[in-house]
Amino acid sequence: MSVDFQLFPGKTLSDVFQDIYANQVNKKKNISELIESLRKLIKNVGEAAVIAPIVKDLIEVSVKNDEHLIKLATIAQRLAASAGKQKGQEGYLSDAEKAQLLSEIEYTVSEMERDSKEKLIDLEIEIDEIKSKF
Numbered sequence: 213m214s215v216d217f218q219l220f221p222g223k224t225l226s227d228v229f230q231d232i233y234a235n236q237v238n239k240k241k242n243i244s245e246l247i248e249s250l251r252k253l254i255k256n257v258g259e260a261a262v263i264a265p266i267v268k269d270l271i272e273v274s275v276k277n278d279e280h281l282i283k284l285a286t287i288a289q290r291l292a293a294s295a296g297k298q299k300g301q302e303g304y305l306s307d308a309e310k311a312q313l314l315s316e317i318e319y320t321v322s323e324m325e326r327d328s329k330e331k332l333i334d335l336e337i338e339i340d341e342i343k344s345k346f
Contacts, residue, residue: 217292225288232281239274246270266338273331280324287313287320 217225247267254260291313 217288225285225292228281228285228288232278232285235281236278239278243267243271243274262342266335266342269331269338270335273328273335277324277328280320280327284317284320284324287317 250263250267254263291310
């Protein structure tokens, strides 16, 4: 299997793996920074009860995005593994199967983008409401 298998123009399987890793590292850092900054704002238990669900939602979005990227990488791995095989060999995918996998990739990417945008908008609204209370 080649990690240089091109999924999209300018995006290889190796790039997707790098994105997954970089997103995980950045996300961990950003969530830690957010929690630390929110901790400074919390003065009592009631405020913590308001902020905790926002942090939980942020982490859930993060996990869902990771799941989408991993699903995308899995599909891409299957495509890359089958690209070098000849017809009749074990693991060979037909053109129809390749097209189906590519459509799954496109669907997963669009679903990931939609979910992220919707959740981020909701989180921004909640954060603005909390900031206005403080």
